[in-house]
Amino acid sequence: MIRTRSTLAVLGLLAAAAARLAAADETCQSPYLPKLVGQEDFVYVWTLGVDGLGDGSDKLVTIGANPARPDYGKVVSTLSVGGRHEAHHGGFTDDRRALWIGGLDDSAIFVLDVASDPAHPKLVKTIRDFSAKSGGVVGPHTFYALPGRMLITGLSNAKDGGGRTGLVEYSNQGDFIRTIWMPAGAEYGYDARVNADLNRMLTSSFTGRVNYMRPLGELLKDAAAMKNFGNTMVVWDFHTRKPLQTLAVPGAPLEIRWALQPEHHYAFTASALTARLWGVFRTPDGRFEAVDLAPIGDPSKAPLPVDISLSADDRHLFVSTFGDGSVHVFDVSDARQPREVLVQKIGGQLNMVSESWDGRRVYFTSSLLANWDKSGPDGEQFLRAFDWDGKALAPRFAIDFQAERLGRPHIMNFGALGFYQGRVAGGATGAPGGGG
């Protein structure tokens, strides 16, 4: 059965490598999380509800992704959470048994059991008092597994809906642990990624609720509001959660991806408003420097890079640009001298890009934010799956989320049946023991 090739290796097994697995998609997952290194069976897509489309609710859509299964390229199941919350990002707990997904509008968080029946995730807990418990953090964005707990970055605050925000920790059981507010001079938040080897965490910055819930066309014309975007990244001592350095990265640096290979002590980000690719490099004194590496597309045309995905061998960086619906692939073998090797139109608009660990498959979704998505012909809503051979992207299947009356697809996470069923496939990489 080819199906049993769906294996999930606890990469913590791989002695020295484990501590260096810091980031990115499957390759961007937390270093404390077991990785899916083989063929995924499912792609879980956290999807914004659209009034009048299907049941209109935000939902988790499970897509079959294994060509050996009869549900390949089809919607396997949907799980509506009821209501619209500005569905955005989500992530697994450290044992990969629960998927936490959040809403940027009302800060609702939904905890799903993906272990009992991976084809049909179940809602097991709803957290509606995130803002109250956290002391006023609003807009739960990144959900990042730490041992025994979940690190959640905020985008905003309850006091003024601006960009001042914090990092919030919850136990895997769903109980609030603590809030760490972003430091003075770097108050905005967006993503957080840990390099366990170096005991360093990087955070990035976006904008507050008053901006991200506002129609994009209107926002772009408001010069005062456009000043309220983050221009910083923060380097943290991860163990003590203390800020060490604030780096100037103008124009809303969003997703962060640490390099994965040994001795690659650097990370990438893309600044959305200025359309620049940035590197954050460790310097000989142990500190970090932010370096403007390259333009992404034509910055004068506001391509709006929104997501990035780094291959596990640190060779290729995929950057999706919302404005022109394209993916830009950079060869980052020489991290300080990236070369754009491919630009390909994926759709009318484009947001998330997620790569499999083995680098052979790349998935894209279309939706950015409810009030920022395009209308008209470019406003298509899709998941599109491609094969990647290191040079070209070849289409494999697509799901039209409007025709299927599902909504607007956003973040993707991968699932595999074998992991939860305890199956060990012959000659496969699945193995017990170890920590992620």
Add this chain to the structure above:
Amino acid sequence: MTRRIARAALAAVALAGGGAGAHEIAPPPAPPAYALPTPGSYELPAISRVPDFTLLDERGAPAPLLGLASDQVAVVSFVYSRCTGGQGCPLALATFQGLDRKLAADPALAGRVRLATVSFDPANDTPERMAALRERLRPAADWRFLTAASPGAIAPVLAAFGQDALPLVDERGAGLGLFRHVLKVFLVDASGAVRNVYSAGFLSPDLLLVDARTVLLESGHRAALAGP
């Protein structure tokens, strides 16, 4: 990536070749590549709370999992003797051995940190097997080796700590006597609060001791525990 895949294949080979009761012990973890924080200079808020449980010690006698006095903390890990994953139980045992030796060399701290290695495979890991493990590791400080009377007796302990342990099966669904689990080590204070959880990414005896000192400093033993 090629190297990673090769290592994964090696891991699979190790899995196939693991004998019952192997009790492998990994090389001691390398010291962290970063500077350790000063004890007490940062916070370790409670992550969750666990009750105490009565288990079986290596003589088969009832014994508390924690059994802490008010000025003690516990470091707990769950293992099983047939585990051969180099970054799983063998790493946990090597880490505990390192901790045990460091505690034994520090009399002020030794009486305040209890180590507990607990089997989540009591069907195989009898008290006799845990005694054999103890004999092999020769603890010098307060390090106990616990198991349970049955799988049913250990299940609520694993649930309370949030420790996963999934029995593995072959293609036909037959049990392999092996488990898939994420290695976790728990630092628990005298009130039963879990103050930190460690996995392979940052499992270091030195870091564990700094955290233990940080928690113990809260209970007013500053002079003895300020540490190096």
